[in-house]
Amino acid sequence: MKNEELNKLAARTQNGDEQAFGQIFDVLSDRIYKFLAFRVKNPADAQDLTSQVFLEAWQSLPRYNPSRSFLPWVFSIARYKLIDHYRKFRSTVSLDAVMDLAGDTDIQVEAEKNADVVRVLQALDRLPELYQTVLKLKFVEELEYSEIAEITGKTENSLRVIVKRGLDKLRQIL
Amino acid sequence: MKKVKFTDERLIQLLKQAGATFKLSASDKGILKAELMDVIKTGPDRIKRGSRKVAYQFSRRKYTMPLIPIIIAALIAIGGGTAALADSAKPGDFLYPVDQWVERFQERVTWTDEAKAGLLARFSEERLQELQALLEIDPEQLQERARERWRAHKEMATEHLAESVERANMVRERFEGRLTGVTDEDEQVEIQQVIDTMDEIIARREQRMEEVESSEFPGAGQVPVRQQVQQWTRENQETMEQVREQIQEEFGDEMPGFGAGEPGQHGKGQSSVDPAIALLPQSPIQLPVADGLVEAQQEWQKRVAETGQQIAAKLAEVLEQVDPFEDPNRLPQPELLVEA
Numbered sequence: 137m138k139n140e141e142l143n144k145l146a147a148r149t150q151n152g153d154e155q156a157f158g159q160i161f162d163v164l165s166d167r168i169y170k171f172l173a174f175r176v177k178n179p180a181d182a183q184d185l186t187s188q189v190f191l192e193a194w195q196s197l198p199r200y201n202p203s204r205s206f207l208p209w210v211f212s213i214a215r216y217k218l219i220d221h222y223r224k225f226r227s228t229v230s231l232d233a234v235m236d237l238a239g240d241t242d243i244q245v246e247a248e249k250n251a252d253v254v255r256v257l258q259a260l261d262r263l264p265e266l267y268q269t270v271l272k273l274k275f276v277e278e279l280e281y282s283e284i285a286e287i288t289g290k291t292e293n294s295l296r297v298i299v300k301r302g303l304d305k306l307r308q309i310l
Numbered sequence: 311m312k313k314v315k316f317t318d319e320r321l322i323q324l325l326k327q328a329g330a331t332f333k334l335s336a337s338d339k340g341i342l343k344a345e346l347m348d349v350i351k352t353g354p355d356r357i358k359r360g361s362r363k364v365a366y367q368f369s370r371r372k373y374t375m376p377l378i379p380i381i382i383a384a385l386i387a388i389g390g391g392t393a394a395l396a397d398s399a400k401p402g403d404f405l406y407p408v409d410q411w412v413e414r415f416q417e418r419v420t421w422t423d424e425a426k427a428g429l430l431a432r433f434s435e436e437r438l439q440e441l442q443a444l445l446e447i448d449p450e451q452l453q454e455r456a457r458e459r460w461r462a463h464k465e466m467a468t469e470h471l472a473e474s475v476e477r478a479n480m481v482r483e484r485f486e487g488r489l490t491g492v493t494d495e496d497e498q499v500e501i502q503q504v505i506d507t508m509d510e511i512i513a514r515r516e517q518r519m520e521e522v523e524s525s526e527f528p529g530a531g532q533v534p535v536r537q538q539v540q541q542w543t544r545e546n547q548e549t550m551e552q553v554r555e556q557i558q559e560e561f562g563d564e565m566p567g568f569g570a571g572e573p574g575q576h577g578k579g580q581s582s583v584d585p586a587i588a589l590l591p592q593s594p595i596q597l598p599v600a601d602g603l604v605e606a607q608q609e610w611q612k613r614v615a616e617t618g619q620q621i622a623a624k625l626a627e628v629l630e631q632v633d634p635f636e637d638p639n640r641l642p643q644p645e646l647l648v649e650a
Binding site: 154157158161162165166169170173174179182183186187190191194196199212215216219223252253256257260264265266271272275276277289301303306307310 | 331333347472483491
């Protein structure tokens with residue numbers, strides 16, 4: 137779905153259209169879940185956070201400015217939820233948790249197929265939060281720099297520097 | 311084992327592969343949606359435009375908000391860990407200026423005479439330990455030691471900066487999160503000021519981190535701070551010894567503190583040893599001279615000898631002016647020497 141269509145759905149949801157909000161969930165829940173699970177590495181936590189993100193989006197939509205893109209707005213909420221989650225549970229999340237992912241994600245099978253993926257995930261965990269977020273949004277979510285700029289509040293030039301330095305840091309850790 | 315080279319393309323590919331492993335199953339997605347829609351139907355409060363609830367909560371902190379970036383910056387800048395590490399730094403070390411700064415700060419905030427005396431005594435002990443540590447270093451190993459320390463300090467500095475950037479980012483993001491929930495323009499301006507300040511702090515630290523990361527070992531030409539200190543220490547001791555010998559040679563037993571008797575026996579029962587002269591070492595200290603410093607040492611000795619002769623001449627001149635009826639063991643006062 138294109139951003140313009142999403143924006144229209146968001147405008148309808150602003151006025152209380154639950155069906156439109158359901159469509160937004162259908163379209164974006166996978167991407168939001170992936171963004172969250174990438175960091176928390178625990179499917180249950182990621183699902184819980186996904187619910188929280190959409191609930192907050194529903195509650196905050198009256199404040200959403202329709203002239204701006206909806207997608208970065210939702211990712212902003214997801215990012216703050218993630219930061220809050222880590223502030224509360226920082227000490228309870230282990231890097232090794234990536235190997236404990238089970239159930240529908242099949243991460244263990246995938247990890248065995250490609251150990252480098254696990255190494256990259258572990259290396260990514262060692263980067264500052266901003267670097268992790270930018271790399272994920274750029275290469276996993278494949279968002280444009282302009283969209284990431286809206287989410288992070290950084291300029292596009294600054295984001296290009298962060299991406300380059302983030303990749304350099306990953307390489308150093310690996 | 312062949313080492314895999316992680317090019318940018320390879321890293322991006324791995325990130326994408328990693329992302330593909332996190333999938334929300336259709337069943338889970340269905341359950342999540344059903345739960346969410348149920349909650350929405352129960353009518354949770356939606357935040358309205360111009361909501362005063364959030365604004366009121368924030369306004370209670372209105373007067374403390376402008377101070378927050380300053381406090382944060384101070385905490386990041388001072389950093390207890392850095393100060394603790396700096397405490398063991400020696401002259402020439404990366405953190406030695408921090409050590410000195412912390413000492414000056416401690417001295418200023420210590421009020422009572424007793425506490426200040428104790429603090430200064432501790433600082434004196436630290437100076438002696440630093441001096442001892444410097445003397446124990448073999449000049450030939452200085453380069454390698456300097457390189458090792460430089461590398462360790464570089465890593466430590468990078469790590470500290472990265473942590474401070476992350477902390478500053480976290481703070482910034484919290485305020486940014488609040489900004490989305492505030493509709494009052496004044497409050498928005500205040501929060502935005504905090505965010506802008508944090509941006510400046512983050513930018514400065516990121517720039518500094520880049521500078522530190524890209525810095526190279528300065529090499530032999532800019533490292534010999536310790537060598538220099540060693541040399542100064544030797545010169546200082548040699549100078550004192552030379553001056554002492556010169557004075558003794560010129561005045562012999564006439565000078566208190568240098569005669570056959572013990573110090574303090576001159577001056578008809580009163581202690582006539584000049585405290586400054588009493589501090590001079592009583593025996594020459596034999597220290598190894600580093601390669602390349604022999605000529606410098608000889609030159610310095612020559613200068614010291616000349617200085618000693620000049621001092622001796624001045625002393626003789628002053629002594630001639632002393633009243634012959636005065637105590638012959640009376641020393642010329644330091645201020646006379648200065649005036650002369």
